């Protein structure tokens with residue numbers, strides 16, 4: 144159910160939605176410099192769900208922040224829909240691990256904020272926010288404030304906020320990492336359904352190999368810092384209608400294969416940390 148592939152072949156690049164070519168990032172300069180990303184090459188085709196796994200500190204968030212336009216690369220380029228990324232934009236919906244909601248705004252206002260910022264009239268913005276909140280199961284909580292919601296509900300608001308502008312690509316940085324296991328599994332099932340329904344292109348960072356296998360059409364395993372692509376896979380578990388696909392022997396075998404690749408990188412990352 145998983146097969147090793149090359150992610151940045153000329154064919155994939157030619158038809159890519161998102162093309163990362165020789166992307167590098169170094170923070171700071173001189174003796175203090177930290178190279179977060181080594182030349183990284185990834186081509187993502189329209190409608191793919193690309194999960195990125197890698198040891199802590201290997202540059203996953205850095206990569207996502209470059210695609211989001213929050214960071215500039217030190218070298219190489221990131222191109223979305225044929226245009227170099229030069230800053231944030233509403234065609235990219237971003238969801239963070241937690242805490243990115245405006246606590247002083249109601250849930251409805253939080254979600255309507257994006258369309259309003261894009262110039263949509265207040266009534267129309269509220270209407271699309273309401274519709275999106277209903278889609279993520281929060282139709283009854285629109286007047287609440289984020290602090291009145293559970294962690295899982297807050298992440299749903301984050302997802303609604305990212306989707307309401309109908310972005311060309313969704314960028315998710317460990318969106319479910321802070322949630323309990325049950326909530327996490329429930330939301331994973333919902334995201335799986337949503338992805339099938341909308342066919343959105345997704346870049347999804349996670350520490351969980353199970354989550355990557357369950358959700359993604361493609362998986363990238365990154366090396367320890369400076370991060371680059373160690374291996375990439377085409378993955379078909381997300382196509383299975385079986386929500387219990389994670390308990391099959393094929394899933395376990397795939398998990399072992401990826402875990403094997405990741406383990407040596409995590410050990411290297413740990414050695415780096417203990418040297419700091």
Ligand SMILES: Nc1ncnc2c1ncn2[C@@H]1O[C@H](COP(=O)(O)OP(=O)(O)OP(=O)(O)O)[C@@H](O)[C@H]1O
Pocket residue numbers: 170171177178179197198199200201202203204205206368
């Ligand atoms: N703004 C910054 N200034 C200096 N160094 C930074 C900055 N952002 C990230 N780094 C460094 O770059 C490296 C990669 O960080 P990054 O947050 O991208 O890793 P990550 O793979 O997302 O880790 P985690 O899995 O723990 O979230 C780390 O060594 C980090 O300390």
Ligand SMILES: [Mg+2]
Pocket residue numbers: 203204205
């Ligand atoms: Mg991170």
